[in-house]
Amino acid sequence: MEALNPSTITLLVLAPLVIWRIYSRIRRMVGSQRLSRVRLWITLIIFPTLVLLLGYAAHENAKLLSWLAGGLAFGSFLAVYGLRQTRFEQTPQGLFYTPHAHLGIALSLLLVGRIVYRLVEVYARNGSASPGTAEFARSPLTLVIFGLLAGYYIIYAVGLVRWRNRVLREESARA
DSSP, rough: OOOHHHHHHOOOOOOOHHHHHHHHHHHEEEOOOOOOHHHHHHHHHHHHHHHHHHHHTTOOOOHHHHHHHHHHHHHHHHHHHHHHHHHEEEETEEEEEEOHHHHHHHHHHHHHHHHHHHHHHHTTTOOOOTTHHHHTTTHHHHHHHHHHHHHHHHHHHHHHHHHHHHHHHHHHOOO
């Protein structure tokens, strides 16, 4: 029996972890979620930072920046649509919201599809990530998908923060 090459072993080890994360992410997108202040602020810190870093990495190429900006704009539009479709609930247990399931799942699958495509590409080269790693980070497809996700999650988090603040103001006005 032939020994497995390192890229096959890596794929076999990482595949269950990736599948579990995808499952847990999609499951979370479908049902009601308790509003978490910490998660919102993490989103509002990490995604803009990553956008700035990617923008800086691509700053010499206006075409790449336009792909990132286009993704951000379309992602922002989708977030506004998603917020309008979100069901907000104020209960004695806390604040809950149910996001638009199909939109969240579609965005998650788009990212997963890009990652799977990259893994297949690396595997086809027998585990050699070079020279494609730099190309992947500067790929218009990667930038537009990341911009789409970043725009969506940033604007969606801002919308949730605004809803939370409005609810808290209304509660303090009643008291």
